[in-house]
């Protein structure tokens with residue numbers, strides 16, 4: 001505790017309350033609301049305004065604390081909360097039982113942004129929320145994980161709308177003393193700093209730590225007086241500045257991040273790259289291993305890459321970061337020397353063809369570096385896996401798409417962070433208190449058993465609480481714009497607790513088609529103003545300050561909302577952040593999402609409504625393309641891509657209106673004599689029971705652990721062991737392949753009829769390769785492979801062999817093509833050996 005006491009201005013908590021800091025600094029309060037009562041007792045107003053316990057401790061008066069220290073009830077509650085936290089931290093976990101021998105070590109999760117709570121505003125959107133949900137889930141499941149990120153002075157911009165409905169952007173300063181982070185100390189108690197080299201200078205980075213239950217988030221920050229004024233702003237803004245600023249941040253995150261982990265002596269086996277921004281960690285990791293074991297860089301990369309996992313989130317090529325070679329040279333040349341690599345090699349690793357056949361102007365793409373330096377890669381939904389295989393196909397020339405080595409793990413959300421109080425009670429009653437921290441096998445059954453009435457009452461209570469929350473938020477919003485008392489008072493009448501409530505919150509940007517629902521404002525207005533079947537709409541979202549089109553969409557919505565007939569039926573909640581998101585997803589009946597396929601990659605906001613009994617109406621893109629079934633919600637689109645085709649957009653808008661008018665509104669308002677919409681409730685039940693566990697980050701993280709982290713930890717340990725013996729062997733094997741590949745030859749393929757099927761016979765010439773270095777296969781579209789057996793050497797030929805196999809009769813032999821591919825029991829192919837030779841076809 002003394003560690004941060006030295007930093008704290010408030011180093012004088014009354015002794016009985018000294019351990020309040022432990023609770024205040026553990027971001028577990030962002031999902032476990034057990035300790036809320038303490039903070040609310042200390043300062044109810046500040047708690048309501050900020051929901052930030054650390055800020056409360058930093059702000060509250062000494063007198064108030066003294067009086068609480070003298071209050072036995074408060075002290076008892078504090079003791080109870082501390083004991084509960086200890087139990088939670090030390091209790092058994094899902095992972096503890098799985099990996100009792102600890103061979104996973106620590107997973108380092110690198111991300112440019114982390115969305116843990118609005119009180120730590122170092123995120124902009126989905127990528128960050130995912131990272132935050134990962135750390136929280138790792139804590140729940142006991143997966144040893146540290147996050148690695150940057151502590152921004154301003155983070156992402158904050159939003160308000162002016163009187164004309166135009167967006168205003170603000171960049172409030174994040175005072176680190178008010179954030180729930182503490183300095184990270186090194187062994188002798190000093191503030192841990194790491195350095196990175198920038199052109200012509202060395203940058204000092206301060207290290208910070210945030211606690212997230214069992215997980216830790218380690219953050220780097222350049223705002224240190226020892227740095228020049230210019231450099232102190234490097235970690236100022238998230239996604240601010242130009243291409244050079246971005247590259248500088250990526251150097252800090254990847255290289256600085258890896259150095260920080262080494263300083264701490266953490267045994268990191270798996271390094272998980274959330275998007276390509278931290279790809280340089282791959283090189284720093286390899287170089288460090290090379291130094292420690294006196295190995296050549298390439299062998300060290302071969303060893304360490306097995307422990308790197310690259311998760312791509314990009315749906316289109318334009319979304320990759322790209323740096324001109326001259327800029328890359330400016331920043332990475334100093335590292336070439338440290339890493340004992342020619343700079344050209346660094347550049348190659350960030351290009352399509354890492355073997356060096358690129359042209360001199362080709363840009364340096366961190367996502368390509370990540371792929372060339374990892375042991376596995378994945379997209380973030382089933383569809384995005386396919387899209388990613390297309391995006392990365394050119395890195396694996398002549399391979400069929402199905403063999404491009406990018407799998408998928410569909411995203412999920414940290415259910416306990418997004419459920420409402422009402423949902424928490426309902427799920428606890430039906431599925432138990434520990435429902436989100438196990439393997440979820442039983443979750444769902446309990447919800448299925450709930451009566452219609454109970455579910456419908458739950459929805460009613462949720463909607464009511466939601467509308468109360470929106471009203472008070474709008475009152476504050478109006479007050480902050482200097483509205484009259486009367487205007488502020490009006491907010492108490494906005495929205496109807498019994499009306500069908502539609503909602504969405506998202507970035508206002510072209511691909512999200514945030515204005516699809518607004519394509520025909522009069523038609524939408526008619527839907528919203530029905531007196532017999534009232535419908536209302538609550539929305540939120542930001543447009544990037546440089547996105548003119550996005551800003552215009554906000555204005556268009558503002559103009560619509562200002563129509564007199566819509567008063568009280570449509571509201572815009574400003575400053576979309578995690579708190580706004582939580583409010584919306586907890587209350588709406590229907591979440592609407594209209595991205596342009598396949599741009600959504602996954603999308604997670606629609607997953608957040610599941611636990612709360614909201615239903616989805618969404619484009620068949622991202623997660624919804626795999627989750628949708630008619631008994632669960634509604635779908636837009638035909639599962640095809642249409643780019644920015646205006647006619648298609650119009651057709652989808654028509655479908656959107658039609659679904660709302662003809663199916664959704666009637667279903668919501670078809671009631672039995674008890675006032676229960678039976679069909680609607682049936683969908684709620686099915687959506688909650690089936691989709692909530694499936695699209696939880698619990699399921700997601702367990703997939704990462706079982707399919708990636710554990711096998712990768714094993715693989716990297718094998719390659720690194722014995723001074724890198726296996727890695728050396730693999731590197732030699734690949735060297736051999738590269739040297740001889742162009743001399744391989746496939747001769748005639750002949751077929752004969754046998755009792756058991758078709759017998760294939762092919763002659764191959766392996767130059768100086770060992771027969772065990774390669775496999776000879778028959779391949780047929782789209783994804784059929786048969787391995788051939790080596791039968792005997794060809795008489796008179798040097799390294800010539802006959803290969804053969806008998807194939808089932810279900811296919812015409814003409815459909816098969818013979819090919820030679822690399823093979824090694826320990827290698828991931830084609831990820832780390834892209835060679836392939838196809839039988840010439842004429």
Ligand SMILES: *Cc1c(COP(=O)(O)O)cnc(C)c1O
Nearest residue numbers: 125126129577578581603604605
């Ligand atoms: C969940 C969330 C997102 C991501 O939503 P998508 O549907 O994936 O775009 C963005 N911002 C905030 C504040 C969120 O809570």
